[in-house]
Amino acid sequence: MPELDALLWLIPVALIAGCLDAIAGGGGLLTIPALLWSGLGPVEALATNKAQAVVGSATASARFFRQGAIRPRAALPAMLWTCVGAAAGALLVQRLDPSALERLLPFLLAGFALYLWRSPRLGDLDAHERLSAPLFALGVGLGVGFYDGFFGPGTGSFFALAHVALLGYNLRRATAHSKLLNFTSNATALLFFLPSGQIAWGLAAGMALGQLVGAWIGAHLVLRHGAALVRPLLVAVSLLTSASLAWSQWQGG
16 A cells, blocks of 8 residues: 555544543554554554654643643653663564463453443542552553553553552543653653664654644643543543454454
């Protein structure tokens, strides 16, 4: 498929994905299959996805930061461990098949979604933290960062749900901090994909424009509507990601 023809539909897909990512995560559910359908191989699709997604996560992070929804000092340890995890994941995926990791993810995402859905007040207000900030930085930053470098779809949802369930953040604040960590993992993984030559830069540049617009819209909606918007979308995206990964495994099996 000629690159220009592909961009005519990849840019709108990236716009929708950028908006979805800024609100609840899960944009990779749209962009990675779209890149595969455009003719890229699996590692090429993952690398190109990082090159365009980093623009969306940067845009959303900047919007949240300007509105005072992010505390950079509090997030710094998790950002550092996220860098380490994403670097390891990006290096490993270029050598191994990521399908083994997929088997566990549908159950994790479905469990998180049901936990959030069954706790109707969870995430509306800040609550007591259940895990210390250093342990959160190590466990969640390293673990989810590795996953994002290695595979990716649902990373924003994992980060947001972890902030709510483990640090007691409300959903608005959790979403803002999850975008900062998502940007960190995207940017780090991209750096480690660069030497591979696997990035389709023409597609990535066009999709980045869509991400820019979509992420700004999504961040604006989060700041305006908070938990009333984030909760149902986060539950829906988590369940859809779980179903999509489970379906892919069933088809592959």
